[in-house]
Amino acid sequence: MMNIETENPLTAVESSGQRLTMEAVPVAALVAGEAVITAWGDGRLRIFRADSALQTIDLHRGAILSMALAADLSVLTGGDDGRFVRTTPEGETETLAELPRKWVDHVATGSNGNIACSVGREVHVREPAGFRQVLEHPSTVGGIAFDRKSKRLAVAHYGGVTIWSREARRWKSSALKWAGSHTRVSWSPDDRFLMTAMQENALHGWRMRDKADLTMSGYPAKVSGLVWTGALPWLATTGADSAILWPFDGARGPMGREPLQLCSVGGGLVTAICTAPGREVILAGFSDGSVVFSEIGADAESFVVRRGQGAAVSAVAVTASGMLFVADEAGRVLWVSLAGRTNQP
Amino acid sequence: MTAQIPVTVLTGFLGAGKTTLLNRILTEQHGRKYAVIVNEFGETGIDNELVVDADEEIFEMNNGCICCTVRGDLIRILSGLMKRRDFDGILIETTGMADPAPVAQTFYVDQEVADRTRLDAIVTVVDAVNLPTHLDEAHEAAEQIAFADVILLNKVDLVDAAGLTNVEDRIRAINPYAGILRSEKCGVALDKVLGLDAFSLERVLEIEPDFLDGDHDHEHDEDITSISLHSETPLDPDLFNLWFGRLLREKGQDILRSKGILNFAGSDERYVIQGVHMLMDGSYLGPWPKDGLRQSKLVFIGRNLDSMALKEGYEACRAA
Numbered sequence: 001m002m003n004i005e006t007e008n009p010l011t012a013v014e015s016s017g018q019r020l021t022m023e024a025v026p027v028a029a030l031v032a033g034e035a036v037i038t039a040w041g042d043g044r045l046r047i048f049r050a051d052s053a054l055q056t057i058d059l060h061r062g063a064i065l066s067m068a069l070a071a072d073l074s075v076l077t078g079g080d081d082g083r084f085v086r087t088t089p090e091g092e093t094e095t096l097a098e099l100p101r102k103w104v105d106h107v108a109t110g111s112n113g114n115i116a117c118s119v120g121r122e123v124h125v126r127e128p129a130g131f132r133q134v135l136e137h138p139s140t141v142g143g144i145a146f147d148r149k150s151k152r153l154a155v156a157h158y159g160g161v162t163i164w165s166r167e168a169r170r171w172k173s174s175a176l177k178w179a180g181s182h183t184r185v186s187w188s189p190d191d192r193f194l195m196t197a198m199q200e201n202a203l204h205g206w207r208m209r210d211k212a213d214l215t216m217s218g219y220p221a222k223v224s225g226l227v228w229t230g231a232l233p234w235l236a237t238t239g240a241d242s243a244i245l246w247p248f249d250g251a252r253g254p255m256g257r258e259p260l261q262l263c264s265v266g267g268g269l270v271t272a273i274c275t276a277p278g279r280e281v282i283l284a285g286f287s288d289g290s291v292v293f294s295e296i297g298a299d300a301e302s303f304v305v306r307r308g309q310g311a312a313v314s315a316v317a318v319t320a321s322g323m324l325f326v327a328d329e330a331g332r333v334l335w336v337s338l339a340g341r342t343n344q345p
Numbered sequence: 346m347t348a349q350i351p352v353t354v355l356t357g358f359l360g361a362g363k364t365t366l367l368n369r370i371l372t373e374q375h376g377r378k379y380a381v382i383v384n385e386f387g388e389t390g391i392d393n394e395l396v397v398d399a400d401e402e403i404f405e406m407n408n409g410c411i412c413c414t415v416r417g418d419l420i421r422i423l424s425g426l427m428k429r430r431d432f433d434g435i436l437i438e439t440t441g442m443a444d445p446a447p448v449a450q451t452f453y454v455d456q457e458v459a460d461r462t463r464l465d466a467i468v469t470v471v472d473a474v475n476l477p478t479h480l481d482e483a484h485e486a487a488e489q490i491a492f493a494d495v496i497l498l499n500k501v502d503l504v505d506a507a508g509l510t511n512v513e514d515r516i517r518a519i520n521p522y523a524g525i526l527r528s529e530k531c532g533v534a535l536d537k538v539l540g541l542d543a544f545s546l547e548r549v550l551e552i553e554p555d556f557l558d559g560d561h562d563h564e565h566d567e568d569i570t571s572i573s574l575h576s577e578t579p580l581d582p583d584l585f586n587l588w589f590g591r592l593l594r595e596k597g598q599d600i601l602r603s604k605g606i607l608n609f610a611g612s613d614e615r616y617v618i619q620g621v622h623m624l625m626d627g628s629y630l631g632p633w634p635k636d637g638l639r640q641s642k643l644v645f646i647g648r649n650l651d652s653m654a655l656k657e658g659y660e661a662c663r664a665a
Contacts, residue, residue, distance in 0.1 A: 023430070024430065025427070025428045025429070025430060027428055041428035041429050041430065042429075042430075062395075062429060063425065063426075063428035063429045064428075065425055065428065080397075080425055080428075080429075101396070101397075101398055102398070103397070103422075103425060105421065105425070120400060121400075139402050139417065140400070140402060140417065140418060140421060142421075158402065158404055158417060179405075179407055180404075180405075180406070180407045181404045181417050198407075199404065199406065199415075199417075199420070199455070200406060200407050221456055222455075222456060222457065
């Protein structure tokens with residue numbers, strides 16, 4: 001038996017950072033200013049900051065299932081305890097809804113203060129002025145997303161996406177149909193395209209102007225992460241042996257074009273992906289636990305930030321100043337500064 | 346690296362005793378903690394900390410496999426449960442009229458579910474008093490028996506000896522490979538229904554020689570039956586894969602479950618297969634016993650099984 005230590009010595013980045021182990025499964029990580037807010041299967045938020053100790057907030061009685069950041073930097077979470085909770089940057093919590101024996105599967109925030117959560121087939125929308133509406137769907141909701149102006153809400157489910165538009169008095173629905181189960185949904189930053197991840201190892205999408213369909217298949221695994229990055233913009237995805245980046249410039253976006261494949265030096269398949277605020281970079285976490293950094297470009301060089309330790313990476317996030325958070329399924333965390341390292345291979 | 350969580354599926358008609366069995370598993374002292382997924386029409390009174398309500402959603406897959414349906418709600422719930430670490434196993438109670446196929450297929454089709462969990466067994470609870478009526482009136486009753494790894498024949502105290510023999514004969518005519526446990530009020534040892542690992546290829550090796558093979562009269566012609574094929578001549582792996590692949594593509598809707606231990610020419614190892622409709626697992630699984638007979642066995646449970654055509658197709662796979 002090979003010794004793990006000699007087989008996988010720490011990278012220089014890893015040895016300069018903090019390595020911790022949590023007794024929980026990581027669920028999500030998002031960047032809020034200089035902090036990385038992480039949600040866990042033990043119902044806790046763990047907040048990482050460069051200059052202070054780890055902050056832990058006991059929030060849900062079971063697992064946190066989803067998390068989203070509001071414009072005021074408060075965090076919304078949904079849990080398998082049926083609670084929809086808001087946590088302010090000061091750490092104060094407010095239960096927005098409580099549905100006994102239900103799961104709050106997905107949460108979303110809009111730029112104007114709109115918030116939404118999904119519970120089974122229903123989506124509950126709340127507007128800052130107090131208006132509320134319950135939106136019904138034909139099957140359980142796979143994902144929800146507001147568009148840039150928060151005038152439309154996309155809801156993915158079996159058979160397609162329902163687009164809810166805010167009309168004068170209420171939210172009204174229209175349907176985008178595509179056979180199969182849609183498990184994630186995301187608007188392009190300019191709202192021209194709407195993309196979903198599917199149960200069948202593929203992406204589907206629509207060009208909103210004319211509802212033209214886009215299908216990207218050939219992924220070896222289900223796509224679990226969709227991240228928009230860069231000015232072009234690119235849509236970076238998990239689910240393959242490298243980070244797959246689809247170009248969304250021009251009228252046709254990725255139609256008929258090849259994606260960029262970056263970070264291919266990791267082991268196994270990409271299971272988590274992120275970009276850094278304001279930078280054209282990609283960090284991809286792999287099923288063997290490795291994390292690879294790359295600038296975005298056809299000839300970009302990859303750089304191994306963390307070596308594989310056997311457990312798949314569940315979450316990666318990086319702040320504007322280069323603080324990197326990595327968590328794997330075994331609960332192992334790496335918290336480290338990338339500043340000054342990633343420009344020199 | 347993460348251990349797979351065992352999942353036990355409980356099927357059976359309303360009133361057969363699923364909830365009684367579920368409550369026994371949840372309340373007896375065995376040191377294990379279960380998450381329970383109950384159905385929307387379930388009988389009330391399940392006393393457990395971790396209960397999830399499932400709303401049966403059957404999804405078709407866009408993968409060219411026409412009978413390939415999965416339970417979308419289970420994919421979502423199982424993936425949610427995998428975020429927790431505070432239980433050791435999962436119990437799924439299906440609705441009384443559920444077809445077990447989409448439940449079983451979920452464990453083959455969704456990679457995340459397949460990686461994190463394993464289908465331990467399908468346990469079907471039947472009511473010795475009412476089973477004959479259920480079999481005559483609803484095709485789901487036979488499907489639940491066909492898919493079962495274990496059949497808990499409940500309420501045996503309420504039928505006479507002749508009635509019990511009749512019920513067991515009808516069960517065996519549909520599925521001779523499942524173990525039958527007689528019980529009153531689901532009073533069976535829990536290790537007979539939990540921790541069976543019945544969907545592993547290793548368990549296929551325990552298929553008993555088909556003691557019901559041959560002619561015996563069935564009082565009823567069951568809609569679902571089983572067929573077993575044997576041979577001592579080695580099989581040609583290419584011919585077999587060609588034939589078996591085509592069989593599952595063309596007849597996969599009718600073939601509910603298939604299992605086999607195969608003696609492939611040119612290999613000293615046993616090749617083992619196990620399938621649900623068109624989905625199949627297969628692997629070499631260790632050498633044949635040193636002095637034992639290298640007998641291939643292949644069993645099917647399904648509808649409209651044409652025994653002559655199956656036998657001919659199988660025999661044409663013999664290595665030259």
